[in-house]
Amino acid sequence: MWTYEKKLMYPVKVSTCNPTLAKYLMEQYGGADGELAAALRYLNQRYTIPDKVIGLLTDIGTEEFAHLEMIATMIYKLTKDATPEQLRKAGLAEHYVSHDSALFYNNAAGVPFTAAYIQAKGDPIADLYEDIAAEEKARATYQWIIDQSDDPDLNDGLRFLREREIVHSQRFREAVEIISEDRDQKKVF
Amino acid sequence: MTHEKTPFRRSFTPFRGLYDPCPPLLKKTYVVPPNLFIGFQPPDFPQFSAIDALKTGTLWTPFYDYYDNPYKK
Numbered sequence: 001m002w003t004y005e006k007k008l009m010y011p012v013k014v015s016t017c018n019p020t021l022a023k024y025l026m027e028q029y030g031g032a033d034g035e036l037a038a039a040l041r042y043l044n045q046r047y048t049i050p051d052k053v054i055g056l057l058t059d060i061g062t063e064e065f066a067h068l069e070m071i072a073t074m075i076y077k078l079t080k081d082a083t084p085e086q087l088r089k090a091g092l093a094e095h096y097v098s099h100d101s102a103l104f105y106n107n108a109a110g111v112p113f114t115a116a117y118i119q120a121k122g123d124p125i126a127d128l129y130e131d132i133a134a135e136e137k138a139r140a141t142y143q144w145i146i147d148q149s150d151d152p153d154l155n156d157g158l159r160f161l162r163e164r165e166i167v168h169s170q171r172f173r174e175a176v177e178i179i180s181e182d183r184d185q186k187k188v189f
Numbered sequence: 190m191t192h193e194k195t196p197f198r199r200s201f202t203p204f205r206g207l208y209d210p211c212p213p214l215l216k217k218t219y220v221v222p223p224n225l226f227i228g229f230q231p232p233d234f235p236q237f238s239a240i241d242a243l244k245t246g247t248l249w250t251p252f253y254d255y256y257d258n259p260y261k262k
């Protein structure tokens with residue numbers, strides 16, 4: 001089970017009215033390397049991974065939902081006051097005709113989320129390597145969004161999220177080392 | 190803490206053809222994040238202050254990498 005804290009992991013501030021940025025942020029909302037995919041991937045892999053790293057997957061998977069909530073807040077702030085015309089100019093007319101300004105798990109190109117984005121191979125090394133790759137892809141996606149955005153406050157939040165991906169990748173790399181080491185032998189590296 | 194030159198960037202010069210339509214980009218940069226170089230986190234790793242840790246997204250200074258658009262003029 002989970003406990004919920006009714007606040008964001010990091011304060012979300014957006015200072016320019018630029019709904020186009022909401023469209024880009026959807027890549028991290030419902031995209032292949034987005035926060036939803038990350039959370040679902042890790043929390044689902046927990047059941048078939050060696051005990052020593054289950055807790056890590058729980059922690060990171062849970063944190064990804066906190067990131068998802070930040071992305072949702074960014075998208076919401078950027079679209080909540082936008083008129084249909086502004087959304088059209090932002091390339092979000094297709095989104096509008098289907099969802100109004102409701103959030104939906106689409107990527108930046110409007111492709112809906114699918115479970116096919118994630119994997120659970122059941123092989124611990126294969127799964128952890130996929131997780132490392134997923135973190136690097138999420139880090140890169142944040143970079144490309146920062147490159148496209150000139151909102152300093154939004155970028156501040158995106159930089160925080162990007163840094164978390166670096167730390168997650170580090171922890172998954174450590175998880176590989178933990179499950180690779182030979183339990184019966186004491187080794188000093 | 191934020192804007193100093195990072196050791197976590199590399200770059201290369203893409204091949205330039207005779208008839209490429211756009212002015213050359215000259216340098217293409219990419220990121221090599223800190224997690225590539227550290228291995229298992231050693232004991233007594235240097236830390237940020239609590240407030241800087243909350244701001245940057247990591248408690249550990251060696252994992253910190255500030256990112257900005259490398260093509261910005």
Ligand SMILES: [Fe+2]
Pocket residue numbers: 038064135138164165168
């Ligand atoms: Fe992550």
